Amino acid sequence: MSIEKVLAKHEFEQWLYDEAKLIDEIDFDGWFNLMHTDLKYEMPVRVNKEGMERPDYSKEMFAFQDDIETMKMRVDRLKTDYAWAEMPPSRTRRFVSNVRVLEYVENEKAVVHSYLLIYRSRSTDIHHDLISGERQDEFTYVEGEWKLSKRFFIVDQTTLNTRNLAIFV
């Protein structure tokens, strides 16, 4: 691995860790600032296919399919006094690993895939939810910062074992 690639991997690992910290600590404005104005944020519905047929997710139906405008609505909603689903907020911990930089053009764009495991605990409930999946991210460099321009989250369940997706993936 060239030193350039090592540095790029390190750079995006840090970006993803910082992102995780912002949303785990309920700084939605801080998190939203990481998004590019051309954002495409999608989570397709995973399906059970015959045998090895791939891809095993839907190209037509999504649990999230947001652009910057609808994402802004979600974030704004969480700041109203009526966003019961996350009031008080879930305790979440986002574990990011297996970071791979697939494409990297310095100060321009990058394609980065990573694994994500979210631990979610609500209120006094002794149950916890685990959401596991792969993020396929694309980044665009804007005014000295990497912004997330595309996220495609492939979740590892066909039936989601969490009460809602009031949290971000």
Next chain:
Amino acid sequence: MIETKTNVHLDEMSREEVANYLSETVRPEDGVIPAYIMGDENVNKLEHEKIFMKTWLLLGHESELPNKGDFITRDLAGYSVIVSRGQDGSLRAFYNMCTHRGMKLCRADKGNKGQFTCPYHGFTYKNSGELIGVPLQKDIYGGQLDMEKMSLHNVTLDTYKGLIFGTWNENPEPLLEFLGDFKWYLDIVVGRTEMEVIGPPQKFIVHSQWKIGSDNFVSDSYHTMVTHGSIAKLGMVPNAAYSKKGYQVHVKNGHGCNIGMPNPDFAFPEELIPEYKENLSSDQFELMSNVKNMIGTVFPNLSFLVSHTKVKGKLISNTTLRLWKPIAPDKMEVMTWFLVDKNASEDWKYRSRESYILTFSPSGIFEQDDTEVFTDITQAAAGTLPIVKNFNYNYTMGMHREPVKDFIGPGVVYPDKFTEAGSRNFYSYWLDMMKA
């Protein structure tokens, strides 16, 4: 009030005694629904036998399997079934179990197959259910195996306006009669034109009693003001009390809906008006032209929703179906389908799907607040406390009102969405079935 009984033990009662106790304590005509029916294991078990094994339940929509050989696998009362479209074009459904040794035949959600082969011993069935192949049959069974008697176990099936219903009851009330006058309203939701399901249904687990979902859709527009208060704050609907205006309807067999109206804007693609007029009566079309939302439940656990809101400054509606599938007294799988008018423009379809995902999918900003409430109600209803303390819910809202006589559609109709009449009707039919 019924005196408090501290020595009630449903787990020691026979089925008949449980039904009698339900009769005494579930009093929808007085607006009294006891909390224990939302958490008790014995009630849950009886519901499975008396309701879910007896009534029609939704399996899917015809547009999910348009071609010969198409199939989908779904649960019917918790048991996996294969719904398939045979070479003759007709729909059939079977228990997803090989009749030889009981292995699950098909593990895919959907596909296209003329026959199914069991992964255990290779028994092969046509998609019409007949056993057509057994490896080494002549040798190992001496040609004596009665294959005709080994067809897949059949599920009773019927459809209405594209909705596929199944039941384990071999002698059910005919589907059209079961739906009764509710068909008039369902027509607007799923029969106004050719509708198609887009993509697979979304499925998620909520630690909630299934009835809370059905009840919420059959008569609870009241919660919208508070639970969904954030939506008005975002400007997606005019104000928090917008959900009050309109009508609430219920018919026999526990079905009911809420019709939000009037609406100054037409909630559906205007270019399809000729199709709507062709498929609906003039009264149905008139109602449709005025609705801003329709929320209802087909007994026991199929709910539907037409919702018209403003997304990105533009009005758009979406039509969805959902099943509240019981898994345990305190757990259900929610399954939601997005439907769209097949001949709508691509732009309209895209925006309608976008509004569904944003509002009523698992990430939906309406949906998520509901599931939070459902979960907490379920926790409070569990255990022996609600039964020994005789905790009841109050379902008296709107009991002072008289139904209107001159409404355009059938059923018992109230001129206000804020009433619990639809829930009283739902629990009254629920009780009839539990006692039957």
